[in-house]
Amino acid sequence: MSRVKAAVFASGAGSNFQAMLDESDLACEIVLLICDRPGAAVIERARKHQIPVYQFDPKQYATKEAYERELVTVLKKARVEWIFLAGYMRIVGSYLLHAYQGKIVNIHPSLLPDFPGKDAITQAFAAKVDKTGVTIHFIDEGIDTGPIIAQQTVDMYPDDTIRSLTKRIQQVEHKLYPKIIKQLVQNEGEL
Ligand SMILES: Nc1nc2c(c(=O)[nH]1)N[C@@H](CN(C=O)c1ccc(C(=O)N[C@@H](CCC(=O)O)C(=O)O)cc1)CN2
Ligand SMILES: NCC(=O)N[C@@H]1O[C@H](COP(=O)([O-])[O-])[C@@H](O)[C@H]1O
Numbered sequence: 001m002s003r004v005k006a007a008v009f010a011s012g013a014g015s016n017f018q019a020m021l022d023e024s025d026l027a028c029e030i031v032l033l034i035c036d037r038p039g040a041a042v043i044e045r046a047r048k049h050q051i052p053v054y055q056f057d058p059k060q061y062a063t064k065e066a067y068e069r070e071l072v073t074v075l076k077k078a079r080v081e082w083i084f085l086a087g088y089m090r091i092v093g094s095y096l097l098h099a100y101q102g103k104i105v106n107i108h109p110s111l112l113p114d115f116p117g118k119d120a121i122t123q124a125f126a127a128k129v130d131k132t133g134v135t136i137h138f139i140d141e142g143i144d145t146g147p148i149i150a151q152q153t154v155d156m157y158p159d160d161t162i163r164s165l166t167k168r169i170q171q172v173e174h175k176l177y178p179k180i181i182k183q184l185v186q187n188e189g190e191l
Pocket of ligand 1: 092093108118143
C-alpha cells in the first residue's frame with residue numbers, strides 16, 4: 001500500500017525539511033517542496049533528494065487567492081494529503097486553508113501563545129525569559145493561533161546569544177517535528 005503523500009512549504013534554509021528527509025520512518029512520503037523564495041537554500045536540499053520543487057513568486061500575482069489556486073491545483077495533482085509548513089513566511093489564506101482543512105501544520109520557535117509572528121526567537125531573547133521552546137500547531141486564519149499539537153521547552157542561559165539559542169531550538173525542532181508528523185499521519189490527525 002502506498003504511503004500518504006505530503007508537501008512541505010518553506011522559504012529559507014530548510015533544516016526542518018532536511019530533518020524530515022533524513023527521517024527513515026516518517027510514515028508519509030514527501031512528494032513536493034513548495035517555495036515562495038527563488039534561490040532559497042531549501043531548494044537545493046530538495047534537488048539533492050530528487051524531490052520535485054514548485055517555486056512561485058507572490059509578487060507575480062494580483063492576490064493571495066490567485067497563487068493559492070495554482071498551489072492547490074499542483075497539490076491535488078500530486079495527491080498531497082498533508083501540508084507541513086517549515087519556515088514558510090507567507091500567511092496561508094482562506095482558499096488553501098479550506099482546501100486542506102485540518103491538514104496544514106506549522107512549527108514555531110516559541111511556546112505559543114508567547115512570541116507569535118516572524119521573529120519569535122528575537123522576541124524571547126529580548127524579553128530575557130528563563131525558558132522558551134518549540135510549538136507545533138494546526139494553522140487557522142489567524143497567525144500562530146491554531147490548535148496546539150505539541151510543545152517542548154528550551155532553557156535559556158545568561159550567556160546565550162541569539163545564535164546559541166537558535167541552535168538549541170532547532171535541535172529540538174529537528175527531533176520533534178518528524179516525531180509529530182509520524183504520529184499525525186499514522187493516527188489520521190489525532191495524537
Ligand atoms: N494562516 C496562517 N498562515 C501561517 C501561519 C499561521 O499560523 N496561520 N504561520 C506562519 C508562520 N509565521 C509565523 O509563525 C508567519 C509567517 C509570515 C508572516 C507574515 O507576516 N508574512 C507576510 C509577509 C511575508 C513577506 O513579506 O515575505 C505575508 O505573507 O503577508 C507572519 C507569520 C505561516 N503562515
Ligand atoms: N514564524 C514561523 C517561524 O519562525 N518558523 C521558524 O523558521 C525556522 C525555519 O528554519 P529552517 O528553514 O532551517 O527549517 C524554524 O526555526 C521555524 O521554527
